Amino acid sequence: MSPLPAGDPPVYAARNYLNTPATGLRSWLTTLDHKRIGVMFLVATLVAFALGGVFALLIRIELLTPGPTIMDAMTYNRIFTLHGVVMIFLFMIPAIPSGFGNFLLPIMLGARDVAFPRLNLLSFYLYLAGAAIALWGMIHGGADTGWTFYTPYSTTTTTKVVPILLGAFVVGFSSILTGLNFIVTTHTLRAPGITWSKLPLFVWSIYATSVIQILATPVLGMTLLLVAIEHAFGWGIFDPARGGDPVLFQHFFWFYSHPAVYIMILPAMAVMSEVVCAFSRKNIFGYKAVAYSSLGIAFVGFFTWGHHLFTSGQSPYDAGVFGVLTMFVGIFTAIKIFNWVATLYRGSISFKTPFLYFLGFLFFLFFGGMTGVALATVSLDVHWQDTYFVVAHFHFIMVGSTIMAFLAALHYWWPKLTGRLYSERWGLVGAVLIISGFVFTFLPQFLLGNEGMPRRYFAYPARYQALNVASSAGASVLAIGFSVVLVYLLVALRHGPVAGSNPWGSRGYEWETSSPPPLENFEVVPAFERGPHEYHDLPAAAPGAGEGRHA
Amino acid sequence: MHSAVAHHFESLEKQAEAQRLGMWLFLATEILLFTALFAAYGVYRFLYTAAFSEASRGLETWLGGVNTLILVTSSFTVAMGLDAATRGRTRRTAGLLGLSILLGAVFLALKAFEYHHHFAHGELPGRYYTGPIAGSGGALFFTLYFLITGLHAIHVLIGMTVLAVVAVRCWRGAYDAEYHVPVELAGLYWHLVDLIWIFVFPLVYLI
Numbered sequence: 001m002s003p004l005p006a007g008d009p010p011v012y013a014a015r016n017y018l019n020t021p022a023t024g025l026r027s028w029l030t031t032l033d034h035k036r037i038g039v040m041f042l043v044a045t046l047v048a049f050a051l052g053g054v055f056a057l058l059i060r061i062e063l064l065t066p067g068p069t070i071m072d073a074m075t076y077n078r079i080f081t082l083h084g085v086v087m088i089f090l091f092m093i094p095a096i097p098s099g100f101g102n103f104l105l106p107i108m109l110g111a112r113d114v115a116f117p118r119l120n121l122l123s124f125y126l127y128l129a130g131a132a133i134a135l136w137g138m139i140h141g142g143a144d145t146g147w148t149f150y151t152p153y154s155t156t157t158t159t160k161v162v163p164i165l166l167g168a169f170v171v172g173f174s175s176i177l178t179g180l181n182f183i184v185t186t187h188t189l190r191a192p193g194i195t196w197s198k199l200p201l202f203v204w205s206i207y208a209t210s211v212i213q214i215l216a217t218p219v220l221g222m223t224l225l226l227v228a229i230e231h232a233f234g235w236g237i238f239d240p241a242r243g244g245d246p247v248l249f250q251h252f253f254w255f256y257s258h259p260a261v262y263i264m265i266l267p268a269m270a271v272m273s274e275v276v277c278a279f280s281r282k283n284i285f286g287y288k289a290v291a292y293s294s295l296g297i298a299f300v301g302f303f304t305w306g307h308h309l310f311t312s313g314q315s316p317y318d319a320g321v322f323g324v325l326t327m328f329v330g331i332f333t334a335i336k337i338f339n340w341v342a343t344l345y346r347g348s349i350s351f352k353t354p355f356l357y358f359l360g361f362l363f364f365l366f367f368g369g370m371t372g373v374a375l376a377t378v379s380l381d382v383h384w385q386d387t388y389f390v391v392a393h394f395h396f397i398m399v400g401s402t403i404m405a406f407l408a409a410l411h412y413w414w415p416k417l418t419g420r421l422y423s424e425r426w427g428l429v430g431a432v433l434i435i436s437g438f439v440f441t442f443l444p445q446f447l448l449g450n451e452g453m454p455r456r457y458f459a460y461p462a463r464y465q466a467l468n469v470a471s472s473a474g475a476s477v478l479a480i481g482f483s484v485v486l487v488y489l490l491v492a493l494r495h496g497p498v499a500g501s502n503p504w505g506s507r508g509y510e511w512e513t514s515s516p517p518p519l520e521n522f523e524v525v526p527a528f529e530r531g532p533h534e535y536h537d538l539p540a541a542a543p544g545a546g547e548g549r550h551a
Numbered sequence: 552m553h554s555a556v557a558h559h560f561e562s563l564e565k566q567a568e569a570q571r572l573g574m575w576l577f578l579a580t581e582i583l584l585f586t587a588l589f590a591a592y593g594v595y596r597f598l599y600t601a602a603f604s605e606a607s608r609g610l611e612t613w614l615g616g617v618n619t620l621i622l623v624t625s626s627f628t629v630a631m632g633l634d635a636a637t638r639g640r641t642r643r644t645a646g647l648l649g650l651s652i653l654l655g656a657v658f659l660a661l662k663a664f665e666y667h668h669h670f671a672h673g674e675l676p677g678r679y680y681t682g683p684i685a686g687s688g689g690a691l692f693f694t695l696y697f698l699i700t701g702l703h704a705i706h707v708l709i710g711m712t713v714l715a716v717v718a719v720r721c722w723r724g725a726y727d728a729e730y731h732v733p734v735e736l737a738g739l740y741w742h743l744v745d746l747i748w749i750f751v752f753p754l755v756y757l758i
Binding site for chain 2: 113
């Protein structure tokens with residue numbers, strides 16, 4: 001079933017996972033089908049994204065003027081905390097692995113489902129339960145600690161920090177179970193012919209992500225639980241007044257939370273390795289380098305947490321070691337970037353929406369990555385510590401890259417998920433708005449930080465106003481961009497042209513089945529002779545050539 | 552094909568392989584959960600060396616020792632149960648698992664007795680500590696003591712529940728010589744609970 005011959009009208013699979021075995025709400029809520037669970041994760045994480053986005057806009061509105069604009073200082077503290085908690089724990093960590101990973105990983109392996117379907121559904125409900133607990137805390141007062149919950153402030157604040165900690169704790173178990181499921185699935189459910197060296201690169205990166213998820217998340221869970229116990233009962237473990245060590249909290253917290261940024265970025269890299277091949281119609285350059293560098297990032301990521309403690313009373317020796325280890329991540333990332341760019345070389349590139357997001361991704365990853373290397377240099381970090389430079393850095397690399405990848409994935413696999421095509425013209429508009437909006441929001445923040453504006457303050461000296469207004473203007477462009485995307489995707493859901501099984505002419509295994517895929521993923525157990533990124537034996541026709549013939 | 556094979560697995564062996572791998576990964580997360588507490592214990596032992604060794608000497612080492620023996624024995628009976636299951640003698644398995652649960656209950660009873668002893672002497676965590684050791688060290692020792700042994704006790708309870716479910720299913724003849732993976736997995740979990748105690752005992756009682 002290679003790309004459809006020209007002239008053959010694309011087909012919307014009549015029997016697919018959306019209508020079998022039933023279509024009612026009940027059949028969705030009790031489903032064990034990994035595709036439906038993936039879709040439910042996508043919907044839930046998008047709701048979280050919208051909520052976090054509203055908090056972000058409130059922050060940017062407040063920072064329009066040097067003094068109070070629409071809220072008082074305490075409200076501001078709560079809003080930026082909720083923005084961080086919602087975006088990180090409820091959107092960025094689960095969105096690509098639990099959403100797209102669930103949908104795609106078994107199909108890419110030629111499997112019928114993940115290894116433990118019931119555990120998979122449990123993972124979704126744990127996510128919902130954790131989100132509900134955290135939401136309850138937000139409605140009843142929220143927290144004002146920042147998403148990092150630094151002690152001793154987090155153990156003494158009078159805001160509702162305990163339910164938010166417990167919510168994050170429960171969501172963590174969702175993350176662990178998903179990671180466990182993916183690792184076991186990859187080991188045991190590969191279809192005949194899919195050897196480790198023929199795994200799609202998406203799977204390699206998601207596998208590396210899963211390793212981090214199951215090894216780091218328990219430590220975070222324990223740490224958050226300890227803070228909650230400390231806050232509720234005063235057991236003294238992180239409280240200097242009782243002999244406890246607040247810096248120990250920082251070590252524990254970053255032991256998870258630094259690897260956690262790779263839980264966000266590795267899936268982004270997973271998506272991009274697929275997109276770059278499909279839209280340049282080239283074999284991936286350096287398959288093994290791209291695959292192993294994911295594992296390299298996962299491994300080194302566990303030994304870099306100390307770079308969050310450069311100014312917390314760590315010895316200069318420790319700081320130096322952690323600084324150098326951090327730069328290793330830069331090397332693995334550079335390996336990927338070089339390989340992607342080499343893949344593009346002499347490729348037959350088509351500038352479809354997913355590819356536009358790939359370009360945005362490269363920019364944010366490179367720019368954000370280089371500022372990351374700068375921040376890993378101890379002497380520079382002391383200057384930028386806790387300023388907007390850090391905020392801009394992690395928004396570029398962590399948020400920018402992840403959102404680019406999320407949107408690329410959403411557009412690239414939209415035909416597979418829904419069986420329909422979105423409008424490329426509006427896709428271009430949305431991509432340009434979002435990428436430029438993102439740059440305009442965060443570029444001024446690099447400058448603000450370099451001039452010394454500290455993060456997490458709701459007021460600032462008047463000389464910072466111009467750049468803050470620029471940043472807020474960028475945020476509104478970003479908001480418009482996301483609204484555009486939301487609208488045209490919803491329209492496409494009902495009115496989009498039928499996509500057919502492989503509208504991009506991609507070689508990925510998931511495009512071998514019909515769109516939307518049937519309940520059992522493949523009508524017959526597939527056996528793959530070729531690799532998932534092999535384009536050399538195809539004529540260099542532009543992908544998506546068949547699109548639009550059939551509105 | 553065996554009735555226990557789910558539709559997405561090609562064979563019983565493949566499914567068993569997946570289940571074993573899943574269990575081992577789960578055990579890895581459990582170990583990391585405890586590792587955070589062990590690391591904290593290490594740090595505070597380093598910061599409050601004198602107070603920690605004094606508090607540690609105050610514990611009833613013989614009680615901890617007896618409990619260690621009890622848990623190791625219970626692991627042995629679980630292993631015997633698995634051996635019986637591989638021969639298809641699942642009633643015998645059920646009995647041996649029942650014995651393990653009983654040993655787990657004795658462990659918890661002794662632990663409760665020990666806790667009661669601590670409560671009576673004001674050896675409580677954090678701000679509730681009214682014991683004899685001056686400074687923060689004693690209070691912190693008991694914070695970690697209760698966190699570690701408490702979390703372990705919760706795991707013993709969960710393990711007993713898991714063993715009980717598997718034992719009942721064994722008794723009812725749900726498993727046979729060909730298919731008894733749940734016995735194996737429950738056993739693995741119980742061994743982990745045992746193994747964690749093997750680290751807790753010297754850390755808290757002996758050094």
